[in-house]
Amino acid sequence: MNLKELATKLGLSPTTVSRALNGYPEVNETTRERVVAAAKRHNYHPNTRAIRLATGRAMAVGHVIPIATRHEIVNPVFADFIAGAGETYSRNDYDMVLSVVPDEDEETTYRGLKSKGNVDGVIVHAPRTHDPRIALLREIGLPFVVHGRATGTADPYCWLDVNNRRAFQRATEFLLDLSHSRIGLVNGLEFMDFAIRRRTGYEGALTARGIAPDPALMASDEMTEIAGFRAATRMLALPQPPTAFLASSMISGMGVRRAVESSGLVIGRDVSVIIHDDDLSYMKNGEDVPIFTATRSSVREAGRLTAEMLLDVIARPDAGPQQRLLEAELIIGQSTGPAPKG
Numbered sequence: 001m002n003l004k005e006l007a008t009k010l011g012l013s014p015t016t017v018s019r020a021l022n023g024y025p026e027v028n029e030t031t032r033e034r035v036v037a038a039a040k041r042h043n044y045h046p047n048t049r050a051i052r053l054a055t056g057r058a059m060a061v062g063h064v065i066p067i068a069t070r071h072e073i074v075n076p077v078f079a080d081f082i083a084g085a086g087e088t089y090s091r092n093d094y095d096m097v098l099s100v101v102p103d104e105d106e107e108t109t110y111r112g113l114k115s116k117g118n119v120d121g122v123i124v125h126a127p128r129t130h131d132p133r134i135a136l137l138r139e140i141g142l143p144f145v146v147h148g149r150a151t152g153t154a155d156p157y158c159w160l161d162v163n164n165r166r167a168f169q170r171a172t173e174f175l176l177d178l179s180h181s182r183i184g185l186v187n188g189l190e191f192m193d194f195a196i197r198r199r200t201g202y203e204g205a206l207t208a209r210g211i212a213p214d215p216a217l218m219a220s221d222e223m224t225e226i227a228g229f230r231a232a233t234r235m236l237a238l239p240q241p242p243t244a245f246l247a248s249s250m251i252s253g254m255g256v257r258r259a260v261e262s263s264g265l266v267i268g269r270d271v272s273v274i275i276h277d278d279d280l281s282y283m284k285n286g287e288d289v290p291i292f293t294a295t296r297s298s299v300r301e302a303g304r305l306t307a308e309m310l311l312d313v314i315a316r317p318d319a320g321p322q323q324r325l326l327e328a329e330l331i332i333g334q335s336t337g338p339a340p341k342g
Contacts, residue, residue, distance in 0.1 A: 001044050010038055060095040061085075061310060062119035064110060066103040077249065077299045078125070080280055081147065084303025085123065092311055094120075107136055114142045120314045123147055123306055127159075127193045143317065145310040147302065151193050156321040158313055160306045164194045167295040167328035168201035168246060171274045174293075174330060175244045176209050179339040180272060182217065184235045184242035186228050186252050190220040198248060198276075223248050228255025236263050236271075243339045244272040250283060253292055257335075272336040276328070290333030297328040 007014040012035070020027045020035035027035075038044075063082070082096075089096050097119050101109045110133070113119050121143035124133055131150035134157050146159040175183050185202050188195035199220075203213045216238060219231035228247055235242050236259060247253035253275035260271045267273055272293070275285075279298045285291055309322050 001042050003044075006035075006038060006042060006044050009042070010035060057120050057314075058117055059093060060097050060119045061089060061307065062097045062099065062113050062122040063125065064099045064101060064106060064113075064122065065125065066106050067100055076251065076283075077277055077280060079282070080299040081125075081303035081306075083281070084298075084300035084305075085307035086303075088304050088307035088311065094311065106133070110136060110142065111140055114140045121145070121310050123310055128191050129193060129196065131193075143310065143313045145306055145313060145322075147306050149193050149197075151196060156323075158309060158322045160302060160309055160324045160326070162194075162297045162302070162326045162328055164197040164328075165201035165204075167276060167297070167330075168198040169205045170201075170328075170330055171246055171276075171293075171295050172202050172205035175246075175272060175274065175336070176205065176211075178244075178272065178336065180242075180244040181211055181339070182214075182240060182242040182244070184232065184245040185218045186231045186245055186247045186256055187218065187220045188223045188248045195220065195248065198246075202246060217242055223252045225251055225255040225258070228252030229259045230255070232256040232259035233262070236260070236265075242271070244336070245274070247273060247275045249277050250275050250280065250285065250292065250294075267335050268337045270340055272339075274336060285331075285333065290331050291335060293333040293336040294331045295328040296331045297326060302326065 003014050003017060007017040010017060012031075016027065016031070017035050020032045021039060086096060097113070099109050099113070110122070113122065122137070124131070124137070124144055124146040127146050127148040127150040129150065130152035134146065134150055134153050137144045144158065146157060147161070149159050149161045172183060183206070185199065187199055190196055190199065199218070206213050217235055219234070221227040221231065228251070232245060232255065245256050247256050253273055256273050257267055260267055260273070265271050274294065275292045276295045277297060277299060279296050281300060285294055305324065309324065313319070313322065
């Protein structure tokens, strides 16, 4: 079926159908929904080349991934995010442009994407405090959505994030309710916004129970298995070792588990462990019963939702900043139990 045939079935002009499918703001929402539903029903897919010519859009979204400096984007959860975003792009006839660049070339890459017209917008990953990319993208006029938030950025901008502070506050409170008072934090790199918020939630829960946060029980590093192992090994060697750990990812949590078991201790009996982000399509947290107690959030779903937000920003550039905060769910697994007596 071509555009003219679809328009005839709907009793609309081909121009109106085209504008409805391509997000033009002058088409009312009722008409847009009707056209989109009919297109799906009749398996109509617009000609991407024609759309580009008619609208001036690239029909592509950019992801710029810096690699030279160590940072959280090396974490394999990124693949799940991209998979989720890709589902949204393909459903809306958008392509993905993935640019893997040295950190020092990041600004040049964004400017090149804008000047060449290669993409209609970008998703910003792994935001940092006072993240300079937000001001840059505003300056060059490239639509964007941040996956996460950037502490210290005053002007409003579009973002989708998980409530990291609340997730780690709740996890710490759960361990405190199990009578743990020595709780280790194996965090991500703390120039990253999410890691700052996780530490804030952890420290806030301790302080509310009259427990002073102990710097010796905190570690900040890449969220890798070896980093988790080293941090937990150091803490377990303290004169007063922790009886529980919070780990910022399943990967670092695996390192914590190896350190606990290497010390001759048993997870869930001698030492409790809670991880974050256990809902990974390629690395499940057990079958019927979760191995780890976890603050669960679907990275794949976050990818879908962030991509949907960006496509809406592209279609309605004057709608104003969109912001969405997702809550993590506390899942009880086999890795937690009451603090050992004595």
